[in-house]
Amino acid sequence: MAELTIEKVETRILDVPLIRPHGFATTTATAQPILLVTVTLENGVVGFGEGVVPGGPWWGGESVETMQAIIEGYLAPVMIGRPVNQLSGILNDFEKVVANDRFAKAAVDVAMHDAWARALNVPLSDLLGGAFRDELDVTWALGVLPLDQAIAEVEERIASHGHKSFKLKMGSGDPAVDTQRIAELVEALRDKVGFRIDVNARWDRLTALRYLPRLAEAGVELFEQPTPAHDLDTLREITTRIGVPVMADESVCSPADALAVVKKQAADVIALKTTKVGGLREATKVAAIAEAGGLACHGATSLEGPFGTAASLHFAAATPAVSFGTELFGPMLLKETYVTEDLVYADGVVKVPEGPGTGLEPDWDKINHFTRK
Ligand code: MUC
Numbered sequence: 001m002a003e004l005t006i007e008k009v010e011t012r013i014l015d016v017p018l019i020r021p022h023g024f025a026t027t028t029a030t031a032q033p034i035l036l037v038t039v040t041l042e043n044g045v046v047g048f049g050e051g052v053v054p055g056g057p058w059w060g061g062e063s064v065e066t067m068q069a070i071i072e073g074y075l076a077p078v079m080i081g082r083p084v085n086q087l088s089g090i091l092n093d094f095e096k097v098v099a100n101d102r103f104a105k106a107a108v109d110v111a112m113h114d115a116w117a118r119a120l121n122v123p124l125s126d127l128l129g130g131a132f133r134d135e136l137d138v139t140w141a142l143g144v145l146p147l148d149q150a151i152a153e154v155e156e157r158i159a160s161h162g163h164k165s166f167k168l169k170m171g172s173g174d175p176a177v178d179t180q181r182i183a184e185l186v187e188a189l190r191d192k193v194g195f196r197i198d199v200n201a202r203w204d205r206l207t208a209l210r211y212l213p214r215l216a217e218a219g220v221e222l223f224e225q226p227t228p229a230h231d232l233d234t235l236r237e238i239t240t241r242i243g244v245p246v247m248a249d250e251s252v253c254s255p256a257d258a259l260a261v262v263k264k265q266a267a268d269v270i271a272l273k274t275t276k277v278g279g280l281r282e283a284t285k286v287a288a289i290a291e292a293g294g295l296a297c298h299g300a301t302s303l304e305g306p307f308g309t310a311a312s313l314h315f316a317a318a319t320p321a322v323s324f325g326t327e328l329f330g331p332m333l334l335k336e337t338y339v340t341e342d343l344v345y346a347d348g349v350v351k352v353p354e355g356p357g358t359g360l361e362p363d364w365d366k367i368n369h370f371t372r373k
């Protein structure tokens with residue numbers, strides 16, 4: 001079908017201000033850089049994808065600037081002139097020209113899925129097996145914050161959006177002080193909502209074994225990636241020793257990584273980000289491996305904007321293995337959106353948008369406004 005031929009691939013960097021600074025283990029973001037990717041087909045249909053990392057290259061080595069260079073210089077030439085319904089062949093050929101760089105590949109993978117679904121006039125989830133649910137639970141994440149501000153933010157988010165679970169970012173500063181701050185917060189509010197922590201791989205084995213039991217005693221329900229990505233032995237030790245479920249995030253950036261975690265039974269849950277694994281097709285493989293190995297998947301985020309988040313929602317809606325809720329809250333952290341109708345969040349859940357593709361439409365005035373000059 002000639003009309004499905006990919007004619008153009010365009011990218012631009014958006015800098016979108018956040019509603020408040022978001023403190024990660026090693027950096028604090030006040031705006032989220034997002035690489036907006038458009039794929040235009042010969043029939044005029046346009047698909048949207050987003051290249052996003054949480055707050056910069058500290059997380060996985062990629063940034064919006066590296067993604068732009070890789071997509072424009074190496075991935076776009078593989079795509080142009082080929083029909084979008086040969087997606088798996090195109091993705092296969094990416095591996096001949098670009099190793100790793102999964103966040104960049106995810107941005108174009110999502111844009112191609114979106115264009116293809118829009119061309120067929122079906123929701124994106126139809127290309128992933130079909131949606132079997134229309135809304136998903138959403139955890140809200142607090143950046144690294146002083147105790148009083150953190151308590152105030154939890155109370156405010158319960159009142160405004162009905163969140164039932166919260167992720168607390170850790171890993172910056174002195175582990176003893178960090179642990180005390182989080183333990184007090186959880187003890188103050190655990191009767192109202194659930195809490196999990198994300199250390200972003202910053203603690204070594206001894207630090208983790210020393211402080212995680214205190215957090216377990218305070219009532220933390222899930223430990224996300226306390227220790228370094230490559231060290232599956234320690235992750236397994238924590239999983240088997242402390243009695244609180246462990247979620248692997250930085251340890252799982254590919255299907256092969258997921259298989260390694262399953263073989264070692266190093267974690268109970270996989271934080272499945274469609275971004276870090278290279279897109280929706282790779283995410284499907286990770287989910288299948290997790291499911292076969294008895295691990296649950298969590299619909300995790302790199303703080304994507306509306307298009308990337310909606311794509312992840314379609315994936316989660318079509319994938320029963322994503323059975324451990326989501327943290328697909330990225331659009332709520334942005335001060336303003338750049339789609340005509342934003343995602344709907346209320347009562348602790350987000351609706352999967354309806355309509356062709358992701359179901360979202362661009363607001364070009366806003367996109368131009370946020371485009372980096
Ligand atoms: C991560 O490591 O999970 C997701 C939410 C958040 O606050 O940070 C990210 C990245």
Ligand code: MG
Binds near residue numbers: 225
């Ligand atoms: Mg994480």
